[in-house]
Amino acid sequence: MSSRLSLFDRACQFADRTAIKSGGDSASYGQLLEDSASVATGLLDGAADLEGARVCFLVPPGYDYVAVQWGIWRAGGIAVPLGMMHPLPELEYVVEDTGAMAIVADAGLLDKVRPLAESHDLPLFTSRELISHEPVKLPVLEPDRHAMILYTSGTTSKPKGVVTSHAMIQAQITSLVEAWGWTADDRILHVLPLHHIHGIINVLSCALWSGACCEFLPKFDAAAVWERLASGQLSLFMAVPTIYARLITAWEKATESEQQYYSAGCQQLRLMVSGSAALPVSTLERWRSISGQTLLERYGMTEIGMGLSNPLEGERVPGHVGKPLPGVKIRRVNDQGEPVADDVPCEIQVRGPSVFEHYWNRPEVTEQAFMDGWFRTGDVTVVEDGVYRILGRSSVDIIKTGGEKVSALEIEEVLRTHPAIAQCAVVGVEDDEWGERVAACLVVD
Ligand code: AMP
Numbered sequence: 265m266s267s268r269l270s271l272f273d274r275a276c277q278f279a280d281r282t283a284i285k286s287g288g289d290s291a292s293y294g295q296l297l298e299d300s301a302s303v304a305t306g307l308l309d310g311a312a313d314l315e316g317a318r319v320c321f322l323v324p325p326g327y328d329y330v331a332v333q334w335g336i337w338r339a340g341g342i343a344v345p346l347g348m349m350h351p352l353p354e355l356e357y358v359v360e361d362t363g364a365m366a367i368v369a370d371a372g373l374l375d376k377v378r379p380l381a382e383s384h385d386l387p388l389f390t391s392r393e394l395i396s397h398e399p400v401k402l403p404v405l406e407p408d409r410h411a412m413i414l415y416t417s418g419t420t421s422k423p424k425g426v427v428t429s430h431a432m433i434q435a436q437i438t439s440l441v442e443a444w445g446w447t448a449d450d451r452i453l454h455v456l457p458l459h460h461i462h463g464i465i466n467v468l469s470c471a472l473w474s475g476a477c478c479e480f481l482p483k484f485d486a487a488a489v490w491e492r493l494a495s496g497q498l499s500l501f502m503a504v505p506t507i508y509a510r511l512i513t514a515w516e517k518a519t520e521s522e523q524q525y526y527s528a529g530c531q532q533l534r535l536m537v538s539g540s541a542a543l544p545v546s547t548l549e550r551w552r553s554i555s556g557q558t559l560l561e562r563y564g565m566t567e568i569g570m571g572l573s574n575p576l577e578g579e580r581v582p583g584h585v586g587k588p589l590p591g592v593k594i595r596r597v598n599d600q601g602e603p604v605a606d607d608v609p610c611e612i613q614v615r616g617p618s619v620f621e622h623y624w625n626r627p628e629v630t631e632q633a634f635m636d637g638w639f640r641t642g643d644v645t646v647v648e649d650g651v652y653r654i655l656g657r658s659s660v661d662i663i664k665t666g667g668e669k670v671s672a673l674e675i676e677e678v679l680r681t682h683p684a685i686a687q688c689a690v691v692g693v694e695d696d697e698w699g700e701r702v703a704a705c706l707v708v709d
Contacts, residue, residue, distance in 0.1 A: 269405055269430050271437075271473060272297065272338065278448065278475035286326035286480035293475070296330060301399035303335020306389065307366065313403035314341035316410050317365040320358060321391075322346040322373050325458045326480045328391040330468065332368050335394060337411055337430070340403045341365075344413045344425075345459040346377075356380055358415055361425060362624060368394065407431035413624050414461060416566040425624030426566045435617035436465050436569030437473045439589045444500075444535060444560075445576050448475035452500040453492050455484050455507060461566045462540050467502050486514035490522075493555075494529025502537040505547055508559065512550050523554075530555035535576065537562060542654060542673050545582045546680050561585055563654060567639055568592075569618035572652050583677070584651045592616045594652075595638060596645065606647035609655050609662070609671075613638035644671075663692035665700050675702060684708050 275283070279294035291299075307319060319336045321343065323329040329345075336343040344362050346355050359367065359380055366387045369377045374390065381388035407430045415423040428436075440446070452471050456463030471478040479498070481488055489511060492498060515526055530536075536555070538548075539562040548559050563585035564570035571594060574586035588594045596610040597603055604610045615638045622630040633640055644655045644662050655671035656662045663670045672690040679688045687707040692700035 269337070269407060270434060271430075271469070272334070274473060274475070281448065281475055282477045283472060284327045284330055284478055284480070287482065289327065291327050293472075296327075296334065296472075298399065299331040299395045300334030300338055301402060302397040303332055303368075303391070303394040304339035304402050305400045306394035306397040307335060307339045307341060307368075308400070308402075314339045314365070316340065316342055318342045318344050318362040318413065319366050319368060320344045320346050320355075320362065320364045321368040322348065322355070322377055323368065323370045323391050324348060324373075324482075325454060325456075325463070326482075328370060328395070329458055330472070331395055332391050336368075338402050338405075340405055340409065342410050342413055342427075345464070347459040348457065350459075352376070352380065357422065358425075359384060359386070361415075362413055405430065407434060412464075414459065414464070414566050424626055424629060426620050427622055427624050428620050432569070432618055432620060433465065433469065435591055436461075437469050439591045439618060440466060440470050440570055441474055442590050443573055443576060444470075444537070446470050446474040446476060446500075450474060450476035450499045450534075451497060452476065452478055452502070453489065453498050454478050454480050455489060455503060460540075461564065461569065462502070462504070465569060466537070466539070466564075486510050487518075490514060490518070490526045493533070494526045496529050496532050498532075499534045500536070501533055502539070504540045505538055505543045506541070508538060508543075508547055508551055512547065512554065515554050527554055527556070530557060533557065535560060539564060539570075542656075543583075544680055545677060548582050562589075563643070563652070565641055565643075567620045567633070568614045568616075568641070571612070571614050571641075581651050584648070584653045586651060591618060596647070597635075601636060609644050609646055611658055612641050612643055612645050612652070614641060615639065660691075663690075663700050663702055665692065665695075665702055670702060672702075675704070679704060679706070 275293045275297055282290045283293045283296045284291045319341045321332050323332050333343050367377050367381050368389045371390045411430045412428050413425040415425055417423050454467050536557045536559050538559045543561045552558050558580050560574045562573035570589055571592050572585040573589050574580035593615045595613050619639050642658045644658050645652045656673045661672040675690045676688050679685050685706055686709045689705045691703050693703040695701040
């Protein structure tokens with residue numbers, strides 16, 4: 265096979281194994297290699313290499329998404345996944361910002377993107393149309409080639425496109441595969457969006473790198489997820505805290521016999537992970553009491569991949585995000601670049617092979633995002649007994665009141681322990697005397 269990318273070389277070794285289960289069908293790694301070669305052939309349309317051209321695609325989570333993503337990569341293109349729930353102006357922004365050469369869509373979503381393709385004079389393909397091509401010889405790709413652009417919101421400007429290479433993606437994957445002990449025998453249920461790093465790297469790409477099976481549900485439905493968790497067929501599950509909260513609500517509404525069935529099945533998974541937002545300790549504890557599973561909380565970001573993680577083996581500290589993952593370097597320094605003490609709230613900076621190099625077409629924003637080659641995450645932490653705790657974003661969740669830094673997340677954590685408070689959000693409100701005053705918005709039971 266004409267590739268220097270380990271992801272595809274490894275897939276050859278797993279040819280007969282099941283890669284994806286979606287929509288009631290199973291597809292092997294061999295099938296995925298064949299269909300992605302067809303997609304690549306259709307996109308190349310006689311050219312030898314897409315040479316880093318951007319291809320935007322709007323395909324629901326499932327087999328065709330993966331065939332298209334791999335097809336774009338194997339043709340030498342940059343994959344730009346579009347958000348399924350995003351309104352047209354947001355899709356248009358991404359198509360324009362990336363200067364896309366084509367749009368690929370699921371047949372059921374053609375009407376949504378057709379106006380965009382027409383107004384920008386871009387070819388529009390359906391995923392199935394591309395999969396029907398007879399594969400030709402594909403370009404040989406070096407790992408330093410650009411692979412993907414994911415859009416991430418900034419506090420000051422429009423979303424920025426985070427550009428990653430195949431080598432960076434590989435570093436993000438291998439770090440997690442090592443830390444979380446992925447093997448070909450793993451089977452994971454995928455319930456996350458596929459225009460975001462969590463769903464793309466932590467779940468889908470780690471599974472496919474490992475020769476494991478990645479299973480999709482047509483849409484998020486708490487009862488359907490519980491059925492799969494209870495089946496005893498899954499070994500892994502990864503989600504954001506909101507999903508765990510919804511699963512807890514569904515469990516609480518279930519009958520007693522359903523609850524027993526759900527809880528017993530869930531205990532058979534070898535690992536359940538939470539990330540992309542702070543996991544309330546109350547959610548971790550409730551989940552543990554329901555499922556017997558202590559969620560492993562990790563911290564990461566589109567720009568860096570995953571940075572910190574609680575351990576697979578050993579103590580997972582509630583409210584904490586663990587230690588640096590393999591290959592990830594973390595530092596906490598003041599404005600002069602001098603290290604600060606563990607108990608002083610400080611932004612974490614990251615470097616390593618998984619960290620991105622630039623935002624698409626934003627040289628100035630890129631420059632500001634780094635300090636001496638270290639990426640400034642904007643996330644403020646303290647370190648307690650060698651374990652990191654996120655206090656919040658330096659911009660939003662860190663409130664400066666009376667000269668003191670106060671974590672909005674910490675206050676929320678305490679408020680949530682009150683029996684009358686169902687949900688809460690803590691913000692800093694401008695105040696003449698205090699600089700910022702702590703304010704809370706509450707949903708009461
Ligand atoms: P994204 O690039 O969309 O994945 O968002 C990354 C941001 O999510 C980080 O910069 C953090 O602010 C936040 N984040 C990710 N994981 C955690 C976590 N475990 N606890 C608190 N915040 C988190």
